Amino acid sequence: MKKTALAVLLLIFFASYLSAAEKILIDNDQIQQYNGKLGIWESFSSFSALERKVRIYGTTISAVKSLNSDFNEKQISGYYFIPYSESYIESLKEKGIERKEVTLADGYYLWPVHDVMRITSTLGPRWGRFHAGLDIAAVPGTIVVAAMEGMVIKAEYESGYGNVIVIEHRNKFTTKYAHNKATFVKVGDFIQKGQIISLVGSTGRSTGPHLHFEVRCNNIPLEPMDFLPEEDEIVVHKLQSDESWKRETTSK
Numbered sequence: 001m002k003k004t005a006l007a008v009l010l011l012i013f014f015a016s017y018l019s020a021a022e023k024i025l026i027d028n029d030q031i032q033q034y035n036g037k038l039g040i041w042e043s044f045s046s047f048s049a050l051e052r053k054v055r056i057y058g059t060t061i062s063a064v065k066s067l068n069s070d071f072n073e074k075q076i077s078g079y080y081f082i083p084y085s086e087s088y089i090e091s092l093k094e095k096g097i098e099r100k101e102v103t104l105a106d107g108y109y110l111w112p113v114h115d116v117m118r119i120t121s122t123l124g125p126r127w128g129r130f131h132a133g134l135d136i137a138a139v140p141g142t143i144v145v146a147a148m149e150g151m152v153i154k155a156e157y158e159s160g161y162g163n164v165i166v167i168e169h170r171n172k173f174t175t176k177y178a179h180n181k182a183t184f185v186k187v188g189d190f191i192q193k194g195q196i197i198s199l200v201g202s203t204g205r206s207t208g209p210h211l212h213f214e215v216r217c218n219n220i221p222l223e224p225m226d227f228l229p230e231e232d233e234i235v236v237h238k239l240q241s242d243e244s245w246k247r248e249t250t251s252k
Contacts, residue, residue, distance in 0.1 A: 025099040026194040039083035047076045058085030109147040109227040113138050132221040133214035140209040142200040146191045147175050162204025176214035179206045
């Protein structure tokens with residue numbers, strides 16, 4: 001009888017755990033999402049180059065135009081989202097190219113940069129000032145994904161932060177992504193967790209390519225590490241106001 005009761009309790013526990021978990025698809029370098037479509041952000045400097053890619057991906061110019069508000073055939077310059085046709089998506093699947101699926105406990109944020117290995121600055125005092133977030137070192141052009149779903153409330157150049165994106169989430173939480181090389185979202189866009197939003201850069205006041213990431217509630221900076229899932233062997237460099245660089249390894 002006791003064993004039966006214990007089994008029931010375990011079933012209830014695991015059922016509640018699974019119901020509190022969510023499966024997330026994370027964009028990568030080859031398959032991305034924007035406004036409900038799968039495709040890719042690519043940089044073009046001519047209409048003919050864009051047209052060639054449109055044919056390869058099995059889509060149309062009108063489909064590209066509908067997803068890019070700044071599209072002008074006579075002035076092609078910068079990044080555009082090119083949607084994939086269903087047949088092209090199937091061809092990617094046949095090659096084993098798909099978005100990675102991860103399972104997260106409900107409420108956890110995603111790391112905004114894949115395979116994080118080095119954090120160059122944490123929340124707290126730095127150079128005599130307060131550093132409001134986490135600096136994640138990455139190769140220029142590395143994709144940045146939204147840590148949590150929400151609505152874009154800022155996507156512009158901001159002094160010090162360079163190209164910056166702010167996403168508003170439920171319960172008055174926001175996340176901030178700064179120093180971007182390129183920005184792929186605009187104010188008013190609703191963003192899915194794991195969706196590409198920008199590329200790592202070094203714009204604004206920056207000593208090298210990295211993503212500055214903040215989590216705030218009611219505009220109060222919070223410790224980002226408290227919201228992110230654990231990662232193995234991340235090297236953290238802490239810079240105190242009166243000390244030189246230190247190096248340590250942490251499990252989070």
